[in-house]
Amino acid sequence: MARKINEENERIKRQYLAYLREAKRCDMVTVDRAADAVLKFEASTGYKGFKRFHIEQASAFKIKLNAQTHLRTGKPLSKATISGVLRANKAFFLWLAGQPGYKSRISYSDAEYFNQNAKDARVAHAQRETQFPTLKQCRHVFDQMPTGSDVEKRNKALFAFLMITGARDGAISSLRLKRIDLVEGCVHQDARDVRTKFAKTFTTYFLPVDPDYLTCFTDWVAYLRDDLLCGHDDALFPPPEMGRVDGAFAVTGLKREPYANAGAIRAAIKDAFVSAGLHPFVPHSFRKTLVRWADTHYPTREAFKAFSQNIGHDSALTTVSSYLPVSQERQAELIRG
Numbered sequence: 001m002a003r004k005i006n007e008e009n010e011r012i013k014r015q016y017l018a019y020l021r022e023a024k025r026c027d028m029v030t031v032d033r034a035a036d037a038v039l040k041f042e043a044s045t046g047y048k049g050f051k052r053f054h055i056e057q058a059s060a061f062k063i064k065l066n067a068q069t070h071l072r073t074g075k076p077l078s079k080a081t082i083s084g085v086l087r088a089n090k091a092f093f094l095w096l097a098g099q100p101g102y103k104s105r106i107s108y109s110d111a112e113y114f115n116q117n118a119k120d121a122r123v124a125h126a127q128r129e130t131q132f133p134t135l136k137q138c139r140h141v142f143d144q145m146p147t148g149s150d151v152e153k154r155n156k157a158l159f160a161f162l163m164i165t166g167a168r169d170g171a172i173s174s175l176r177l178k179r180i181d182l183v184e185g186c187v188h189q190d191a192r193d194v195r196t197k198f199a200k201t202f203t204t205y206f207l208p209v210d211p212d213y214l215t216c217f218t219d220w221v222a223y224l225r226d227d228l229l230c231g232h233d234d235a236l237f238p239p240p241e242m243g244r245v246d247g248a249f250a251v252t253g254l255k256r257e258p259y260a261n262a263g264a265i266r267a268a269i270k271d272a273f274v275s276a277g278l279h280p281f282v283p284h285s286f287r288k289t290l291v292r293w294a295d296t297h298y299p300t301r302e303a304f305k306a307f308s309q310n311i312g313h314d315s316a317l318t319t320v321s322s323y324l325p326v327s328q329e330r331q332a333e334l335i336r337g
Contacts, residue, residue, distance in 0.1 A: 004047040012050060012102075013038060016095055037088035040065075050096060051105045058113035062086065079124035083116050090114035132288035133273070133281045138163060139210065141276040150228075150254055151240050155268045157220030158237050160213040162269070162283055164206040166290040166311045169262035169269075169283040170195040176258065178232035180221055185214075189312070197312065204310050209293060228254065239264065287311060291323035 017035055020026040026034075042048075044061045065082045069075060093111040096102050116124065133141075142163070145156040161172065165187060174195040179188045185206045191199040206214055224230040230238075235258035243252035259265065262283075270280040294307045301316075308316040326334070 006042070006047045006049055008049050008051070009042060009047065012096065012099065015099075016092055019095065033084070034088045034092065037085040038092050040085060041089050051102060053093070053106055053110065055110055055113045058089075058110075061089075062114075062116075079116075079120050083121065083124040086114045086116055130285070130288065131279060131281070132285040132292075133278070135209070135289065135293060137273075137278055138286070138289065141272050141278065142213070142216075144276045145272055149251070151251060153220060153223065154237055154254070155272065157217050158265065158268060159272060160216040160220075161237075162286045163209050163213045163290075164217060165204045166207070166287045167204060168197060168287075168312075169265045170197070172237060172283070173259040173262040173265045175236040176232065177221070177224060177230055177234050177236055180236060182218060182221060200312060202309065202312055204312070207290065207294075207307075207310070208297075209290070230256070235259070237265070288323045291319060295324060 013035065016038075017031050020031050020034060021028075041057075041061050042050075044064050045057050048057075062082075065077060065085060068077050070077060090111045093106060093114065094108060097106045097108045097111065115121075138159075142156070142159055145159060146152045147156055158172070161167070167175075167187070167189070171189055171194050174193065175187070175189075176193065179190060179194060181188065187204050187206075189196050189200075189202055189204060191201045196202075206217075208214075221236075224234070224236075234256045235254075237258070238254040238256065239259055240251040241253040241255050242249055244250075245252065266282050269283050274280050290311070294304065298304045298307045304319075305316045308319040311319070313319045
């Protein structure tokens with residue numbers, strides 16, 4: 001069944017989304033999330049016009065969100081998810097309160113009714129320890145990965161690349177061969193064609209974690225260039241090419257263009273851990289593994305700052321606070337020691 005549409009609401013939402021894109025310089029992922037959040041509120045009111053907004057609608061919306069379940073898991077929405085939806089609606093109504101035709105109907109203080117209660121907000125934004133693989137676990141998985149087919153070779157090289165760069169999966173999925181410099185031992189994450197976080201351009205030098213990782217990755221680059229005759233603009237980790245073989249669809253080779261998103265990259269890494277009988281870690285968890293390694297490998301302040309820049313952080317404080325928190329056990333050990 002098609003959803004209801006309030007034409008006046010659609011017009012003002014279109015203006016707001018354009019404001020996010022053009023004035024606030026938000027990327028499309030952020031804009032889409034904002035649109036989805038506002039749509040959730042609009043649906044909770046039966047698609048009433050925003051000019052008929054009342055603070056009771058915001059209160060009722062919060063109650064509905066807390067009672068809502070996730071479509072895929074069937075579990076209640078997390079406090080963090082609810083917080084994101086409410087913050088997006090608060091931002092929308094703060095903007096709406098300043099627009100012609102809405103100034104006399106919506107006040108800036110009305111937007112405050114989208115605030116989460118203090119208890120839920122603390123739960124939503126509490127810092128928690130996340131799981132990450134150890135160096136031994138990573139090496140075990142790497143050794144177990146097969147290399148029979150082109151896709152298997154690619155996946156093993158992908159794993160090795162993660163271990164020597166700590167690059168984000170979004171950037172990896174968009175990398176092209178021209179960004180790899182084996183002479184200098186680095187990858188140029190150029191935001192013009194690499195999907196880096198915040199469109200930041202920086203250079204990552206290969207980390208000396210284990211020479212076998214570098215050898216595996218170097219062999220993969222040579223295989224792409226010499227055996228598959230790939231050019232500079234071809235993907236570093238290309239998607240499989242599908243075709244009909246003996247009346248059935250099968251992998252017939254590798255494409256030239258990179259992935260449109262990081263979904264397949266995450267799936268390949270998770271499958272590698274599961275096949276080795278371990279927890280299905282995601283690519284981003286490798287960054288925490290490498291930060292722990294760097295904490296002892298680069299003991300001076302200057303060296304650790306260089307490592308922090310190497311993984312794309314402007315400040316070493318970001319690296320320490322986000323990826324190197326002191327565990328409760330270590331906290332107790334340090335205090336008592």
